[in-house]
Amino acid sequence: MDQNKADHKETGEDLGASRRDFLKKSSLLTALALAPPSLVLASEKKWDEKIAAYIETVPLSIEVNGTKHTLNVEPRTTLLDLLRENLQLTGTKKGCDHGQCGACTVHVNGIRVLSCLTLASMQQNAQVTTIEGLSKGKKLHPMQEAFIKNDGFQCGYCTPGQIMSGIACIKEGHANSREEIREYMSGNICRCGAYHNIVDAIVEVKEGGKQI
């Protein structure tokens, strides 16, 4: 990468730090100027820093299901929470929230990842596809149709993650046998135990050869 460009970019990114320092200093100055005992106490207890941290957000441009969003997020916001809480896309499910169940699986730049362990602030300009982005108008995606046809779920809570993972499993070239599908779908837990039918659905889409 061009070094000058890199340096320029970094300087830009570092602005966040100086803005925070400014906030810290300015709130401290306000506290000292007003100087009633409670506010001095506040600065001693580093409340000013806590307030600065609370209002600290970073700008984020992200494309979700073809729609561009420009917003501010706290650095700690996960992609999962961004989708569900900020963008009201609640199709992606929060299961364990610790990377153990796969319910939150989405595609980032075409690759399946766990949105619960992905920091939104690290996804600048990323293209995200969620379960809501699969259908074309009222026409369901072939994998969605196959899950319905093969009874690939009971309660349905893991289903968005299973479908996102199932599509990726075929695209990656890991759906060549039932055994391989089971291995490459092992990150998606289904507590109803619909595994057999989930594999049926993936096999059907793979063998159907439709564009996915």
Place this chain on the structure above:
Amino acid sequence: MKNFQIIKSLSTASAVSGMKKEASAMYIAGGTNLVDLMKKNIAAPEKLIDITGIDLKAISFSDKKVTIGALAKNSQVAEDASIRENFPLLSLALEAGASQQVRHMASVGGNMLQRTRCSYFYNTDMPCNKRIPKSGCGAIGGANRMHAIFGASDSCIAVHPSDMCVALAALDATVTVESTKGKRQIKFTDFHRLPGNKPEKDNTLENNELITSVEIPNNNFKKNVHYLKVRDRTSYAFALVSVAAALEIQNNTIQDVRLAMGGVAHKPWRLTEAEQFLKGKTVSDTVFKQAAELAMRDARGYGENNFKLTLAPNAIIEALTIAASK
């Protein structure tokens, strides 16, 4: 999760100098372990240095070695055609680890730095010398089914959870790290450490050092290799015991051999004595059994994990047998 600042570094130099300035900063790449630890308040950095924009993703081959960038993804390495052909043990170990989603996110450097999955380390209501030095060890005398049988101490019996690292230890890899003081190389088997009385320290990295690459010297372990992982379910579970076995066999004689185990110690556990014993021997069930006995000489159980004293040697024999039959 405690909030933090995040800064993106686009070069190794800026990342390490940024780290030097901040006592409580941490590097972040895939985040599959760190974000989880931050959610549980086990890690609470005030600043994260996002290193994913640094150009450290390449895998390059020469006539002497392969150099794998620290930011190469686990799935990228596992499925690289030349890695599969020339270092199949590494592919097998990587594919035995985690799930495809996690492998797509996790970097090679991050895999090396993942913390133990000891349940006492993860449970902040429990004592753990690794999490809070001098607070005690809940696992000794507690629920220690997953724990170490080699090289543990009175302060910690946790195990290193990585599969990839077991293969890298077996294949004599070297880690390259960079800091504001410059570059240095660490032998892979010296990278992770035993707990001793400092279990809070998993490895020999110093202050602001950043892993930039891992090198594996070229070898002849292309055919007779196997990574056997014994676990509570067939996939997506940490190892109870795992064995990386690589054999170079000519006319039924073992010319060269590498053996390492996972799930049994605070670091990937290389079985050098068993390797020495096997060199030059004719392939047979008997020598595999003798090698396994030799490997187990210093093993000890802690109660719930006593079954590993039987499981581990059996796994060594099985891994060698499968590798030899390929």
